[in-house]
Amino acid sequence: MTSVCMYFQVHQPFRLRRFWPDESSGFYRYFDERGNREIFERVARKCYIPANKVLLNSINEHEGKFRFSLSVTGTLLKQCELWGTEVLEGFRQMAETKAVEFLDETYYHSLSSLFEKKVEFIEEIKEHRELMFTLLGIKPKVLRNTELLYNNSIAKIASDLGYKAILTEGADHLLEGRSPNLLYRAKNLGLPIILRNYKLSDDIGYRFSARWWEGYPLTAEKWASWVSGIKEDCVNIFIDYETFGEHQWEETGIFTFLRELPGEVLKKHLNFSTPFEIVEKYSPVAEIDVGDFSTISWADMERDTSAWLGNDMQRRCFEEIKLLEPFVRKTGDSEILRIWKHLLTSDHYYYMCTKWLGDGDVHSYFSIYPTPFDAAVNFMVVLMDFKAQVFRKLRAIA
Amino acid sequence: MHLNDIIMESIEMGGRYSFDLSGPFLEQCRWDPELLESFHELEESGSVEFTGSCNYHSLSSLYPDLSWFNEEISIYREIIRELLGVTPKTFVNTELLYTERIGCNLAEAGFGCLIAEGSKNLINGHDPVNIFQNHLPTLLRHINLSEDLELRFLEKNADGYNLIPNKFADWIKSMEGDVLTLYVNYTNLCVHHTNENTIVDFIRTFPNALKIRGIEMLTPSEAVKRFSHSRLQTLETEQTIRYGMHNAIGNNAQQLYMQELVKIGEELSELKGSKAYWKLKQIFGYLQQSEIFFSMNSGSIREGYERAVNYFSILSDFRRAVLEEAK
Numbered sequence: 001m002t003s004v005c006m007y008f009q010v011h012q013p014f015r016l017r018r019f020w021p022d023e024s025s026g027f028y029r030y031f032d033e034r035g036n037r038e039i040f041e042r043v044a045r046k047c048y049i050p051a052n053k054v055l056l057n058s059i060n061e062h063e064g065k066f067r068f069s070l071s072v073t074g075t076l077l078k079q080c081e082l083w084g085t086e087v088l089e090g091f092r093q094m095a096e097t098k099a100v101e102f103l104d105e106t107y108y109h110s111l112s113s114l115f116e117k118k119v120e121f122i123e124e125i126k127e128h129r130e131l132m133f134t135l136l137g138i139k140p141k142v143l144r145n146t147e148l149l150y151n152n153s154i155a156k157i158a159s160d161l162g163y164k165a166i167l168t169e170g171a172d173h174l175l176e177g178r179s180p181n182l183l184y185r186a187k188n189l190g191l192p193i194i195l196r197n198y199k200l201s202d203d204i205g206y207r208f209s210a211r212w213w214e215g216y217p218l219t220a221e222k223w224a225s226w227v228s229g230i231k232e233d234c235v236n237i238f239i240d241y242e243t244f245g246e247h248q249w250e251e252t253g254i255f256t257f258l259r260e261l262p263g264e265v266l267k268k269h270l271n272f273s274t275p276f277e278i279v280e281k282y283s284p285v286a287e288i289d290v291g292d293f294s295t296i297s298w299a300d301m302e303r304d305t306s307a308w309l310g311n312d313m314q315r316r317c318f319e320e321i322k323l324l325e326p327f328v329r330k331t332g333d334s335e336i337l338r339i340w341k342h343l344l345t346s347d348h349y350y351y352m353c354t355k356w357l358g359d360g361d362v363h364s365y366f367s368i369y370p371t372p373f374d375a376a377v378n379f380m381v382v383l384m385d386f387k388a389q390v391f392r393k394l395r396a397i398a
Numbered sequence: 399m400h401l402n403d404i405i406m407e408s409i410e411m412g413g414r415y416s417f418d419l420s421g422p423f424l425e426q427c428r429w430d431p432e433l434l435e436s437f438h439e440l441e442e443s444g445s446v447e448f449t450g451s452c453n454y455h456s457l458s459s460l461y462p463d464l465s466w467f468n469e470e471i472s473i474y475r476e477i478i479r480e481l482l483g484v485t486p487k488t489f490v491n492t493e494l495l496y497t498e499r500i501g502c503n504l505a506e507a508g509f510g511c512l513i514a515e516g517s518k519n520l521i522n523g524h525d526p527v528n529i530f531q532n533h534l535p536t537l538l539r540h541i542n543l544s545e546d547l548e549l550r551f552l553e554k555n556a557d558g559y560n561l562i563p564n565k566f567a568d569w570i571k572s573m574e575g576d577v578l579t580l581y582v583n584y585t586n587l588c589v590h591h592t593n594e595n596t597i598v599d600f601i602r603t604f605p606n607a608l609k610i611r612g613i614e615m616l617t618p619s620e621a622v623k624r625f626s627h628s629r630l631q632t633l634e635t636e637q638t639i640r641y642g643m644h645n646a647i648g649n650n651a652q653q654l655y656m657q658e659l660v661k662i663g664e665e666l667s668e669l670k671g672s673k674a675y676w677k678l679k680q681i682f683g684y685l686q687q688s689e690i691f692f693s694m695n696s697g698s699i700r701e702g703y704e705r706a707v708n709y710f711s712i713l714s715d716f717r718r719a720v721l722e723e724a725k
Contacts, residue, residue, distance in 0.1 A: 016651075021657055313707045320711060354700075373703030376653045380707050384658060384714035391721035398725075 002181075003234040003281065004227060004265055005194065006068040007144070007167065008241040010048070011109050012076045013042055013347035014370055019382045027339060030382050035368070037083050044084045047245035052090030054244075054255055058262045061100045064260035067099045067272040070241070071144050074107030074128050075345065077135055083222045088135065095136045101274035104140040104163070105389040106129050110344035111308055113145050113154050114295065115322055121178065122157060124341065142167065142275040145237065146346050148238070148298040151290045155186035155193070163191070165279045167238065170195035171296050171303040181232035185284035192279040193288050196298060200227060205239040209252035216370040217253070218234065220260035228268035234280045235270075238298070300355065308349035313376035318349060320383055324390065339386060343379075351375035400569040401587060402436040404601050409445045413605035414615040416585075417446060417492040418513075420686065421470070424477050434481060441482050447617035450474060450486035450509060457646060457656065459491055459500045466663050467500075470683070471507055473490035487511060488618040492688050493646070494539060494581070497636050498532065504716035510535045511622045513581060520632045527575020532634060533625035537618055539581040548582035553628075559675075563600055563607035571611045579618075580644060599612040603632070646691040651706035655694065655713070659686055662717050667725070673722045 017032035057199045058066045066116055072091065082087040084370070094100040106112060106124035112119045125143065132138045143163040150168035158166045170180025180195040203223060207213045225236050240247065248254040265272065273281060290296055299307040311314050321343055328340040351367045369375040405415060419427075419437070427434045440446045452458060453474040458467040471489075478484055488511040489504050496514035497573045504512055516526035516538035526538035545567070570578055587597055605615055616624065648654055666682055694706045 020654070103433070180598075278634065313704060317710055318709060320714070371699060373699050374650070376707045377654070377703050380710040380714075381651075381654045381658075384710050384717065387714045388661075388717050388721060391718050395721055395724055 002227075002230055002232065002270050003278060004232050004270050005236045005273050005275060005278050006102065007071060007091050007236075008068065009071050009144075009238065010076055011073040011295075012036070012043065013077055013345045014075055014079075014342050015039075016348065016378060019378055019385065021194065021275065021385055026335060027342075030339060030386065031279040031342065037226055038125075039068070040079045042240060044087050046250065047242050048084070048087045049090065050250075050255060051241065051244040051258065052087065052094070054258050056090065056093055056097070058259065059097050062262050062266065064097075065266055065272060067101075067274050067277070068273045069101040069103055069142075069342075070094070070191055071103040071105050073109040074124075075109060075342070077131060095138055100386075101142070101170045101276055102132055102136060102138050102140050103133065103142050103144045103167070104273065105144050106146055107131060108341050108345050109146050109347070110341070111149075111318065111346050111349065112344050113147065113149055113157075114309070114318075115325075116389050117325075118153065118157055120184065120325065120341075121130050121154075123163065125157075125161060141165075142194075142279075142382060147307075149295055150193075150291045150297070151295040152187050153292050154189055154295075155189055155201045155290075159186065159189045159191040161187070163368055164236070165192040165194055165275055167194050167236075168196070169277065169296055169298040169303055170198055170236070173303070174290065174296055178254040178286065179232055181235055182286075183233060184286055184288045185277065187287050192237050192284050194234070194278055197235050200235060201237045201239050204237070204257070205243045205247070207298075208243070208248045208254060208257070216259065219377060220257050220264040223257075223261070224264035224268045226272070227265065228270055234273065236278075249339075270303060293361045304352050306351050306355065307336060308346050310314055311352065311354050311372075313354075313372070313380075314349050314352045317352065317376065317379050317383065320380075320387075324383075324387060327390050331390060331397070333393055336390060336393060338393075343383065343386070348375070348379050352379065399433055399436060401584065401601075402433075402440060404598050405440060405446075406443065407438075408601045408605055409440070409443050411602065411605040412609055412615065413601075414445045414620070415440075415447075416617050418451055418581075419478070420455045421474050421477060422455065422684070424481055426482065436647055437482060439482060445617075447448045447488060448478060448482060448484045449487055449513070449618070450489040453477070454683040455492050455686050455688050456683070457492060457495070457691060458534055458686060459495055459497070459503075460647075460656070461660050461663065463660075463663075464503050464669065466686075467503065468507065468621065469679075469715055471504075473683070476713070479662065487530075488513065488622075490581075493643075495643075496536075496633075498634055499544075500634065501533040501536065501633065509534060511618045513539065513579060513618060515539050516541050516579070519637060520630065520635075522632070525575065525578075526572055527573055527578055529622060529625050530543060530578060530630040530633055532630070535622045535627050536578040536630075536633065537577065537621065539579050541690045543578065544580045546583050547580060548586045563604045566600075567607040567611050567613065567714050570608070577616065577621045581698055606683055610718045633685050645695050646688060649695050649702070651694045651703055651710075652691050655691065655706070655709060658710075658717070662713070662720060665717070665720050669720065669723055673720075678720060679701070681716060685713060 014031045015036055016030055028301055098281055105128055107127040108124055110124055132140055142159040142165045147327035148168045180197045184193040185191060186193055203215060208218050210216055244254050244258055284323055295305050296303050298307060309318055328336055351369050352372045354372050451474050453470040458470055487509060489509040490513045494515035501512060514533055514536055526540055530536045609617060647653055666678060690709060695703045696702060
């Protein structure tokens with residue numbers, strides 16, 4: 001019996017404000033308190049709260065047969081604590097049902113896994129782990145890295161930290177004709193890898209309301225029948241949680257789809273399994289080898305790091321932040337460290353992306369800036385001010 | 399170099415000129431002693447006045463505090479004394495920028511004449527053909543005629559062209575007033591010069607064309623001595639005089655760059671007496687060049703802002719060096 005393994009990514013970044021050097025200080029000298037709150041509250045209203053309700057109802061209705069997994073970033077959980085305890089309460093209830101497996105990732109949805117030195121990456125995973133335990137009383141067993149970024153070194157760290165599996169994209173160039181619907185293992189490690197079925201995932205995440213698409217309109221019944229055509233081990237559906245009500249508006253019928261999906265899938269004699277259940281149930285069939293300079297992700301057509309580090313502006317901002325690490329640590333100032341960590345959040349770099357064709361639409365949809373160039377200049381100016389703060393602090397404690 | 403020779407010939411025909419050489423240009427002249435020598439010869443002719451300048455061609459006259467502006471004035475005084483042996487009496491600010499505060503500051507710095515832009519918001523439709531007095535005697539550039547000479551020289555089909563000395567001198571003759579200030583970018587003339595010989599002929603014969611019409615060529619300081627000074631109410635303004643400043647400080651990146659320079663300038667001032675101060679000050683000078691500002695707003699937003707990202711990266715590293723030097 002083929003398993004359907006669903007995981008929803010839940011994330012909101014702390015976006016930067018349009019920086020101007022004024023008298024403000026602390027975290028909100030750089031980050032936009034009001035703007036982030038407004039976006040959070042909108043997404044909570046349109047997506048998180050109603051989607052949580054639909055899913056909780058389905059869990060009850062199907063008495064444990066509907067199971068799925070959530071990966072919630074630290075920055076989103078923090079925003080829930082600040083501005084939306086109702087959302088947090090929904091996650092707590094899900095955790096209590098035991099039908100929802102929560103995954104670990106970096107607290108900041110960051111790009112720290114791309115540093116040559118992995119100290120920060122490990123630290124951020126641990127921060128997330130701690131937060132999951134404090135807020136939800138959970139100890140995740142499976143890791144998924146920011147935007148499914150994956151290479152052998154990342155797998156090594158997941159393995160060293162004791163995770164039982166890692167998730168990444170079932171990219172074509174990685175599989176070279178092999179199926180994403182089987183379990184693989186990381187090179188030289190044996191760590192199981194669960195690969196995303198991007199076709200069936202994107203049918204929901206991207207194409208659900210696309211009128212040009214031959215699959216339109218998509219119903220849960222239709223989608224389940226496609227899935228049932230797969231006779232392999234597991235069909236791994238990884239999508240943004242914001243698909244429900246935010247990327248796909250309520251008017252598109254996305255909530256009806258979500259409500260009907262568990263029943264339709266179960267009718268087709270498929271079962272739902274969470275990532276940890278998948279690795280208990282199946283065995284890896286082959287090795288996956290991704291060198292550190294061929295890192296993959298689920299982003300854009302390229303499925304690589306180019307959405308965040310594709311142009312000179314992005315690489316330069318990233319390099320600057322990276323170079324600052326030892327100085328930030330030397331200050332021993334927890335607020336400076338916290339700001340620096342939030343500057344690693346991948347979204348800042350995504351806004352600077354200049355790949356217009358194909359994926360450009362998606363980038364501009366997610367951006368708060370009129371152009372990627374504004375995003376880069378704003379980031380760099382924040383960085384400049386922050387850097388000065390770091391060195392002033394170092395001078396003060398010298 | 400070649401143009402300097404032409405100017406020399408023109409001087410022999412009765413021409414009188416003034417030169418505003420930027421600090422970075424003079425520094426670069428050190429690489430070319432022959433070029434420096436040719437400016438020296440122009441100086442010795444007695445028909446050329448060298449003006450004072452904001453050394454790094456910066457926008458420091460717009461900072462809240464004028465101490466860096468004054469610093470640049472004295473640096474420039476030193477370098478032009480060293481290289482050409484002159485002490486400028488007339489001042490030309492970067493991009494001919496003027497505010498009343500700048501005028502007041504220059505008078506205190508001992509200048510006897512200022513050349514500023516004949517902006518529409520100053521002269522209100524009239525030709526700037528007098529010497530105006532506010533804190534110091536001020537000559538205003540005649541925009542249209544200067545641009546005719548500098549930019550439109552080769553647009554042969556436009557009305558009134560091809561520009562020939564006699565025609566140009568006739569236009570000037572037809573104007574009433576004491577003095578007309580033509581201020582052009584020397585490099586632009588050179589650019590045209592490589593294409594055509596007309597500008598060469600123009601410069602050679604223009605003094606004579608003027609002489610025939612009873613018009614004399616003067617240096618700014620001579621003009622100030624010769625004519626009476628009249629008041630121009632609009633000079634008493636804190637509005638910045640110079641059209642097109644949006645090219646320099648019009649967008650967000652430029653504003654932020656300026657803001658950061660001001661901040662770094664303050665931090666750097668506190669380092670006076672420290673070991674690395676002199677070197678840091680010099681780098682700071684070059685980081686202020688107005689060309690950096692202009693390049694953040696030329697071409698598409700893409701080009702401008704990609705450059706800005708680079709500049710901010712550099713500037714932030716410089717600020718780091720300043721902060722690390724502070725003890």
